[in-house]
Amino acid sequence: MPTIEELNGLAKAVAQAGDREAFAALFKHFAPRVKAYLMRSGTAEGLAEELTQEAMVSVWRKAAMFDADRASVSTWIFTIARNLRVDHFRHQGREPVGAEDLDCDAIASTTPSPDEQMAIWQRETGMRDALRQLSEEQAEVLRLSFFEDQPHAQIARELGIPLGTVKSRVRLAVNHLRRLLDAPEP
Amino acid sequence: MILHHPDDDLLLAHAAGSLLNGHSLLVATHVEGCAHCRERLRVLEVAGGALLESLAPEVLQAEALAKTLAAIDAPEPSRAKSMPRPPLRAGTLPSPPDGFAWPLAMRGCIATRWRWLGPGMRWSRVTLPWDDSANVFLLRIGAGKMLPQHTHSESELTQVLYGTFHDGRALFGPGDFDETDGTIRHQPTVLAAGECICLASVQGKVLFDGVVARALGSLVGM
Helix, strand or coil: CCCHHHHHHHHHHHHHHCCHHHHHHHHHHHHHHHHHHHHHCCCCHHHHHHHHHHHHHHHHHHHHHCCCCCCCHHHHHHHHHHHHHHHHHHCCCCCCCCCCCCCHHHHCCCCCCHHHHHHHHHHHHHHHHHHHHCCHHHHHHHHHHHHCCCCHHHHHHHHCCCHHHHHHHHHHHHHHHHHHHHCCCC | CCCCCCCHHHHHHHHHCCCCHHHHHHHHHHHHHCHHHHHHHHHHHHHHHHHHHHCCCCCCCCCHHHHHHHHHHCCCCCCHHHCCCCCCECCCCCCCCCCCCCCHHHCCCEECCCEEEECCEEEEEEEECCEEEEEEEEEEECCCCECCCEEECCEEEEEEEECCEECCCCEECCCCEEEEECCCCECCEECCCCCEEEEEEEECCEEECCHHHHHHHHHHCC
């Protein structure tokens, strides 16, 4: 598994030099996962394949807008794939709205300070560990929220628990995640 | 100072892209004006990225990369989708108060002219051209006026765009966000200092208490 730094380096090479080998490496890593994401959230295989390729074309075209100082490439590609899925299923092919791609410029045009950069990287690198430290129950409700395209009411039906329980479980999971990120030591 | 923010479960659904369009617009409007929630949303998007990485890869078509590279070389299609969205189409909407700007998240929406809802109370239907079924509207309530007491069959999200109201639970000022459901029965009252403009998205129905208010609510389709 390539590291966050390696993946971000590939994205930089695509942005700055139109490096096709770097793009192929990003493709090899992310395209099969984007397809898995789309299929998990209810997209039929043929369409998932098509949307995955479309997402990767967006990665190429938008690479210049990706700011490796502010996010990891996996966070960025997640937002691209999510928005593509939302546009396809909820906007019936019309103008998209709401969630934007992770647009770093919109948040700040200046380079983050070393402190900010440190905080951003702690969050990006700490997230994987933090997710592993969640209880199975909390991890499950997060996975279902992200990948099953289920509003919480549907998750409640699926797990056979009241809607209020899903909501409080989600809040507990997110709180726990935040605490783990603030204090990364186990 | 923004005091009321969307809950984590709502923000997570937004990060996951699973909110219906009306509610998604409301959360986007809040996040746009709230640095705290942009940060909270970013943490959840980082979680989404990390979870994406943890998925077992699917097998792609043998020629998937070649096809993608060919698409990259093809001229970019000039679909409506890639065009910048027009601003809020509010040509018929009387101009907002001085120093007020419509949220960017409302780009592409169409708002009707202000319609009479009661003394000192006006509303405007907001249409999302990408989703006819979204029930979104603006409320413009005069200083000191109060909405009829009501509750909600499912869920209502409200973002304060201008001015301040109190609903017996708390004070809501510019940038504040509120989520209400059937457990909350309230009567929002605008402070005497000036008028208040809110954006709202309703799933289900707004249920007014009085007969007259109920008739009015069903008339305007809230």
